[in-house]
Amino acid sequence: MNIREYISRNEERFLEDLFALIRIPSVSAKSEHKPDMQRCAEHWRDHLLQVGAQKAEVFQTPGNPVVYAERIIDPKTKTILVYAHYDVMPPEPLELWKSDPFEPVIRDGHIWARGADDDKGQGMIQVKGFETAMALGLVQCNVKFLFEGEEEIGSTNLEAFCEAHKEMLAADVILVSDTSMVSAETPSLTTGLRGLAYWEVEVTGPNRDLHSGHFGGAVANPINELCKLIAGVVDENGRITIPHFYDDVVPLSDEERAMIAQVPFSEEKYRQALDIDAVFGEAGYSTLERNSCRPSFDVCGIWGGYTGEGAKTVLPSKAYAKVSTRLVASQDHAKISQMFVDYIASVAPKHIKVKVTPLHGGEAYLCPIDLPAYKAAEEACAIAFGKRPLAVRRGGSIPIIATFEKVLGLKTVLMGFGLESNAIHSPNENLPLDIFRKGIESVAEFYRIYK
Amino acid sequence: MNIREYISRNEERFLEDLFALIRIPSVSAKSEHKPDMQRCAEHWRDHLLQVGAQKAEVFQTPGNPVVYAERIIDPKTKTILVYAHYDVMPPEPLELWKSDPFEPVIRDGHIWARGADDDKGQGMIQVKGFETAMALGLVQCNVKFLFEGEEEIGSTNLEAFCEAHKEMLAADVILVSDTSMVSAETPSLTTGLRGLAYWEVEVTGPNRDLHSGHFGGAVANPINELCKLIAGVVDENGRITIPHFYDDVVPLSDEERAMIAQVPFSEEKYRQALDIDAVFGEAGYSTLERNSCRPSFDVCGIWGGYTGEGAKTVLPSKAYAKVSTRLVASQDHAKISQMFVDYIASVAPKHIKVKVTPLHGGEAYLCPIDLPAYKAAEEACAIAFGKRPLAVRRGGSIPIIATFEKVLGLKTVLMGFGLESNAIHSPNENLPLDIFRKGIESVAEFYRIYK
Numbered sequence: 001m002n003i004r005e006y007i008s009r010n011e012e013r014f015l016e017d018l019f020a021l022i023r024i025p026s027v028s029a030k031s032e033h034k035p036d037m038q039r040c041a042e043h044w045r046d047h048l049l050q051v052g053a054q055k056a057e058v059f060q061t062p063g064n065p066v067v068y069a070e071r072i073i074d075p076k077t078k079t080i081l082v083y084a085h086y087d088v089m090p091p092e093p094l095e096l097w098k099s100d101p102f103e104p105v106i107r108d109g110h111i112w113a114r115g116a117d118d119d120k121g122q123g124m125i126q127v128k129g130f131e132t133a134m135a136l137g138l139v140q141c142n143v144k145f146l147f148e149g150e151e152e153i154g155s156t157n158l159e160a161f162c163e164a165h166k167e168m169l170a171a172d173v174i175l176v177s178d179t180s181m182v183s184a185e186t187p188s189l190t191t192g193l194r195g196l197a198y199w200e201v202e203v204t205g206p207n208r209d210l211h212s213g214h215f216g217g218a219v220a221n222p223i224n225e226l227c228k229l230i231a232g233v234v235d236e237n238g239r240i241t242i243p244h245f246y247d248d249v250v251p252l253s254d255e256e257r258a259m260i261a262q263v264p265f266s267e268e269k270y271r272q273a274l275d276i277d278a279v280f281g282e283a284g285y286s287t288l289e290r291n292s293c294r295p296s297f298d299v300c301g302i303w304g305g306y307t308g309e310g311a312k313t314v315l316p317s318k319a320y321a322k323v324s325t326r327l328v329a330s331q332d333h334a335k336i337s338q339m340f341v342d343y344i345a346s347v348a349p350k351h352i353k354v355k356v357t358p359l360h361g362g363e364a365y366l367c368p369i370d371l372p373a374y375k376a377a378e379e380a381c382a383i384a385f386g387k388r389p390l391a392v393r394r395g396g397s398i399p400i401i402a403t404f405e406k407v408l409g410l411k412t413v414l415m416g417f418g419l420e421s422n423a424i425h426s427p428n429e430n431l432p433l434d435i436f437r438k439g440i441e442s443v444a445e446f447y448r449i450y451k
Numbered sequence: 452m453n454i455r456e457y458i459s460r461n462e463e464r465f466l467e468d469l470f471a472l473i474r475i476p477s478v479s480a481k482s483e484h485k486p487d488m489q490r491c492a493e494h495w496r497d498h499l500l501q502v503g504a505q506k507a508e509v510f511q512t513p514g515n516p517v518v519y520a521e522r523i524i525d526p527k528t529k530t531i532l533v534y535a536h537y538d539v540m541p542p543e544p545l546e547l548w549k550s551d552p553f554e555p556v557i558r559d560g561h562i563w564a565r566g567a568d569d570d571k572g573q574g575m576i577q578v579k580g581f582e583t584a585m586a587l588g589l590v591q592c593n594v595k596f597l598f599e600g601e602e603e604i605g606s607t608n609l610e611a612f613c614e615a616h617k618e619m620l621a622a623d624v625i626l627v628s629d630t631s632m633v634s635a636e637t638p639s640l641t642t643g644l645r646g647l648a649y650w651e652v653e654v655t656g657p658n659r660d661l662h663s664g665h666f667g668g669a670v671a672n673p674i675n676e677l678c679k680l681i682a683g684v685v686d687e688n689g690r691i692t693i694p695h696f697y698d699d700v701v702p703l704s705d706e707e708r709a710m711i712a713q714v715p716f717s718e719e720k721y722r723q724a725l726d727i728d729a730v731f732g733e734a735g736y737s738t739l740e741r742n743s744c745r746p747s748f749d750v751c752g753i754w755g756g757y758t759g760e761g762a763k764t765v766l767p768s769k770a771y772a773k774v775s776t777r778l779v780a781s782q783d784h785a786k787i788s789q790m791f792v793d794y795i796a797s798v799a800p801k802h803i804k805v806k807v808t809p810l811h812g813g814e815a816y817l818c819p820i821d822l823p824a825y826k827a828a829e830e831a832c833a834i835a836f837g838k839r840p841l842a843v844r845r846g847g848s849i850p851i852i853a854t855f856e857k858v859l860g861l862k863t864v865l866m867g868f869g870l871e872s873n874a875i876h877s878p879n880e881n882l883p884l885d886i887f888r889k890g891i892e893s894v895a896e897f898y899r900i901y902k
Contacts, residue, residue: 029761090763096659153761180665194664198762207726208547209877213645213847214631216777217689217747218738220731223772224685224750231682234675238668275658280671280802287669296668299675300765301756306773310480310604311649311810312541313775313848314751314876321674322757324764326667351731359762396664397764425765426660 003444006132007437014440015111017047018104018124021086022113025102028064028087028153037149040086041065044123044147051131053145059165061157064149068168071134071143078451079142080373081171081410082130083400084123084178085151088115089425096427110430118424121431122177122439123147125417129443138444140451144171148400151178154198154360155400162407173373174404175446177439179394179416184435186264187385189377190414192292192393193401195327195364197337198300201226201344203319204353209305210315220351222319223304229344229354230321233297238282238290240297240325242343248330252285252293260288263392273421291395296326322359326395333361333399362399365412373413373450380445381415384438415442454895457583458888465891466562468498469555469575472537473564476553479515479538479604488600491537492516495574495598502582504596510616512608515600519619522585522594529902530593531824532622532861533581534851535574535629536602539566540876547878561881569875572882573628573890574598576868580894589895591902595622599851602629605649605811606851613858624824625855626897628890630845630867635886637715638836640828641865643743643844644852646778646815648788649751652677652795654770655804660756661766671802673770674755680795680805681772684748689733689741691748691776693794699781703736703744711739714843724872742846747777773810777846784812784850813850816863824864824901831896832866835889866893 007014026040027033041058048056048069056069064087091101091114099105104113111121133139146169148158162169179190205222206215235241265288271279281290290296304319306312325340327333337358348354367374369391381389394414401412417439423429458465477491478484492515496507499520507520515538542552542565550556555564562572584590597620599609613620630641656673657666686692716739722730732741741747755770757763776791778784788809799805818825820842832840845865852863868890874880 029759029763031760090757090759090761092757092759093660152763196664196764198764200762205727208874208879209544210725211847211876212747212749212751212775213647213777214845214871215742216749216775216846217745218730218732218742218846219725219727220729221749223753224681224748227678227681227750227753230675230678274661274670276656276670276802277804278671278800278802279669280800281669291666291669294668296663297675298663298667298672298764298766299678299756300663300763300767301758302674302678302770303754303758305750305752306541306543307752307754307771308480308541308543309482310541311651311773311775312480312603312751312876313647313649313749315749316751319753320758322762324663324667324762326664349729349731351727351729353728394665395667395669396662420665423659425662425763 001136003132003136003441006136007440011437014128018121021120021124022104022115023102026087026149027090028150029090037064037087041067041149044086045069048127048145051127052134059161061161063157066158066161067145067147069145073139073142077141079144079171081144081146081169081174082126083174083176084126084147085119085149086123086147087149087152088118088120089152093427098428106433110432111436112428112430114429116429116431117418117422118429119151119178121436122417125436125439126177126443128440130447132440132444133447138448140447144169151400154362155403158400159403159407162403166408169408171410173371174410174412175373176412176414177416178398179396179414180418180420181416182263182390182392184419184432187381187387187389188392189381189389190394190416191367191369191391192329193365194292194395194397195331195333195362196324196397196399197327197333197340197361198324198359199340200357200359201321201323202355204317206317209317212313212315215315219315221315222352223316225349225352226304226319226321229348230299230323232347238280240295242339245339248332249295249328250330252289257289260286263288263390292393293328295328295331299323326397327364329364329366331364333363337361362397363402365401367411367414371411371413376446376450377413377415379449380442383445384441415446452587454583454587454892457587458891462888465579469572472571472575473555473566474553477538477600478541479601480541488515488538492518492600495537496520499578499596502578503585510612512612514608517609517612518596518598520596524590524593528592530595530622532595532597532620532625533577534625534627535577535598536570536600537574537598538600538603539571540603544878549879557884560885561883562887563879563881565880567880567882568869568873569880570602570629572887573868576887576890577628577894579891581898583891583895584898589899591898595620602851605813609851610854610858613855617859620859622861624822625861625863626824627863627865628867629849630847630865631869631871632867633714633841633843635870635883638832638838638840639843640832640840641845641867642818642820642842643780644816645743645846645848646782646784646813647775647848647850648778648784648791648812649775649810650791651808651810652772652774653806655768657768660768663764663766666766670766672766673803674767676800676803677755677770677772680799681750681774683798689731691746693790696790699783700746700779701781703740708740711737714739714841743844744779746779746782750774777848778815780815780817782815784814788812813848814853816852818862818865822862822864827897827901828864828866830900831893834896835892
C-alpha cells in the first residue's frame with residue numbers, strides 16, 4: 001500500500017480524530033477555559049501514543065500544560081522535533097459564525113470550526129503524516145513532538161520549558177505546520193515570519209464620567225486624546241513615526257523584491273475578496289512586500305465611553321486600545337516594546353494620564369533554503385501538490401520559532417498548509433478537505449525522504 | 452403656617468414620593484425599558500392629581516408617552532407651563548455605583564440614585580413647590596404641567612405634540628428645573644444653553660476580521676482610520692477644523708466676558724475635583740467660557756475589534772464612534788449636522804467606507820433677564836437661598852427649550868437647582884437634601900410672587 005492509498009482508506013477516522021480535538025474549546029486568551037487546556041493536552045498525549053509514540057507526557061507549567069512525546073528509531077540517527085499548538089483564538093464575534101465554532105461540520109468540501117486550520121487542523125496533518133509513514137514503515141529518523149497551549153497568547157512559558165528540557169528536546173531540526181501557502185494552486189514554504197509587539201493603552205481623563213454639556217470643551221476627552229495618539233503613530237505615507245523604529249530593519253534587496261514579484265498576485269482580486277476600494281500601506285512597497293517584509297501598526301481593539309443603544313452624551317473618564325506592530329527580521333521586539341512606551345510618554349499631553357502595558361512580543365525569523373530538512377520538505381510537497389513550492393516570506397508571527405533558535409540552537413522548517421480563505425483568527429475558520437489530505441501526504445513523504 | 456414650615460413638616464412624605472418615582476427605571480435610551488416609560492408617565496399623572504391638578508392625562512406618542520396636567524385658577528389670568536422630563540440616562544457603568552441606581556438611599560445628607568437630580572429630583576422640586584403654594588393658598592396664576600419621556604434621547608416626539616396641542620399648552624411663560632447653579636453658596640439662574648448635534652460614525656475596512664499578521668500593513672485598519680478622522684476634527688489649539696463650523700457663532704462681547712469673570716471659580720479646585728493635571732480647550736478662552744459659551748467636540752463612545760481579556764491580534768472589519776458637538780446661540784443644529792456628514796465624506800480616504808448617521812440635535816437658547824417671570828424667579832431664589840442668584844450661561848443642552856420658543860412662541864425661565872457634584876449622567880448621581888428643600892421653597896415663593 002502506498003502513502004496516498006493509506007490516507008484514502010483512513011480518511012474518515014482521521015477526520016473523527018480531528019473533530020474530537022476541535023470539540024475541546026481550548027481558548028488560551030480566556031481564563032474560564034483553563035480546564036479545557038488540561039483536557040486538550042491530555043487528549044493529544046493519548047492520541048500520540050495511539051499513532052506510534054513510545055512515550056508521551058503532559059508537563060505542567062505556570063501556564064497551560066505542554067505535551068511531549070517521542071518515537072526513537074535509532075539514537076545515532078537524525079531527529080525531527082515537531083512543534084504545534086493546541087490552543088485556539090477566541091471565537092468572537094459569535095453571531096458571524098454560520099455553525100458552532102466548537103462543533104466541526106463538513107460543508108462544501110471544507111471543515112468549518114475554530115482551529116480547523118490554526119493549529120489543530122495543521123497539527124493533526126503532522127500527526128497523521130507521521131502515523132501514515134509509521135504504518136508503512138517509512139520513518140527513517142527519530143521523531144519528537146512538542147505541543148504547547150499558549151501560542152496565541154505569546155508562548156509565555158515555552159522558553160523556560162525549553163531551557164529546562166534541552167536534552168529531552170535535542171534534535172537536528174524543527175518541523176512546524178502553522179503557516180499558509182500562497183494558494184492551493186501555488187504551494188509554497190514559508191522562509192520568513194514577522195515578529196510582534198503588543199500593548200494595551202489606557203488613557204485617563206477626569207476621575208469620573210462627566211456630562212459633556214457641562215464640561216465639554218473645557219476638559220480633555222480621553223477618547224479624543226487616544227485617537228490623537230493613535231493617529232500620530234502612522235503618517236500619511238503609511239510610515240510609522242516612532243523615532244528610530246526602522247533603525248534595525250534590513251532593507252529589502254533587489255533580488256528579494258524580484259522573487260516576491262514572481263508570486264502570482266492580483267491586486268484587483270485581493271481588493272474584491274476583501275471588498276475594499278483601495279489598498280493602503282507604506283509608500284514605495286507592493287502589497288506582498290507590505291504584508292510580509294515590512295513592519296505594520298494595527299489597532300486590534302478600542303473601547304471607551306457609551307457604546308450601547310441610542311445617543312448618550314458623556315465625556316468619559318477612560319479610553320482603551322489594544323495596539324500591535326508586526327516586526328521584521330533584525331528588529332528586537334523588547335527594544336521596540338520599550339520604544340513605544342517611551343514614545344507615548346513623550347507625546348502624551350499634560351491634560352491626560354496615559355499608561356502603556358506591553359502584553360506580549362516575539363522576534364521575526366528567517367530560514368535558509370539550503371537546509372537539508374527544507375529541501376526534503378520542498379520535495380515532499382512537490383510530490384503531494386504536483387508542483388515545486390515557492391520559498392516566500394509571510395506576515396504572521398510565531399514568536400516561539402525565534403526562541404527555538406535562541407534556546408535550542410535549531411532552525412525550523414515551516415511546512416504549513418493554510419490558505420488565506422481559511423479565515424484563521426476570524427469567524428468561519430475552515431480547512432479544505434483536499435488540503436487536509438495533501439498535507440498529510442506531504443508530511444508522510446517528508447519522513448520517507450528525510451534521513 | 453409659612454412656606455418653610457410646610458416644607459419641613461412634609462419633608463418625609465416629599466422624599467417618599469420622590470423615591471417611588473425613582474424606583475421606576477425609565478431609561479429612554481434602551482428599548483427594554485419601554486414598559487417602564489408608560490408606568491412612569493402614569494405615576495406622574497396620578498401624583499399630579501394628588502397635589503392639586505384638576506385634570507391630568509397620559510398622551511401616547513409614536514415614542515414615549517407625554518403627561519399633561521393643569522390647575523386653572525382663572526382663565527383670564529396668567530399661565531405658567533411647567534416642563535420636566537421623566538426619562539433618565541442609562542446607569543452604566545454599574546460597577547462604579549456605591550448603591551443601586553434605582554433604589555434611592557440617603558447617605559451623608561444626599562439622595563443617591565439615577566435621576567436624583569436629572570430630572571426626577573428637580574421635577575419633584577417643581578411639583579412639591581406647587582403643592583406647597585397650593586396648600587397655603589398662594590398660587591395666583593394658572594399652572595400647566597408638561598412632562599415628557601424622551602429628553603435624554605432628543606425629545607423626538609415633543610415638537611409634534613406641541614404643534615398638535617398648541618391651545619392646550621397656551622401659556623405666558625415656561626418654567627423648567629433641569630439646569631444647575633454655580634454652587635450651593637452661589638445660587639444662579641441659567642440664561643443660556645448650548646445646542647447639540649450627535650452622530651454615529653461607522654468605518655468599514657475589509658469585509659471580515661483579518662489576521663493582522665497576514666494583512667497588517669497592506670490593508671487599511673478601520674480603527675486606525677477612525678482615529679485619524681476623529682483626531683482631525685480638533686486641532687492643537689482646541690479649534691474645530693470643520694470648514695465654516697464657526698461661521699454663525701456670535702462672538703462673546705467684552706461685557707459678557709466681564710460677567711463670566713465675576714463667577715467665583717478656582718481652576719486649581721476644578722482640576723483637583725476632576726483629578727486632572729491640566730485643563731484643555733479652545734485657545735484664547737477661559738474654562739468658564741469654554742464650557743458654556745463656545746462649541747465643543749466630544750467622542751461619547753468608541754468601539755471596535757477585540758476588547759476582551761488578553762492579546763488577540765486582529766485587523767477588524769469595523770470600527771464605530773458616537774460623537775457630538777455642543778453648539779452655541781445662532782448655530783443651526785441641522786446645518787451643523789449636515790456639515791459634519793459632508794466634512795467626513797470629504798476627508799475619508801478611498802481605502803475605507805464611512806457612514807455617518809445623525810442621531811439627534813437641538814438648538815442653543817438665550818433668555819432675556821428682564822422677563823417678568825425671570826425677575827420673579829430671581830426674587831424667589833434670593834429668599835430661599837439668602838442671596839440674589841447670578842445670571843449665567845451653561846454648557847448643557849435642553850434642545851426642547853428652543854423648540855418651545857419656535858412652536859409655542861414662549862420664552863423659558865430656567866430655574867434649575869443642580870450642582871456639578873450631583874454627577875448627573877454619571878455613576879453615583881445625587882442631590883443634597885438641603886438643595887431639595889431650598890428648591891421647593893424657591894418654587895413656592897415663585898408662585899407667591901408671580902402674577
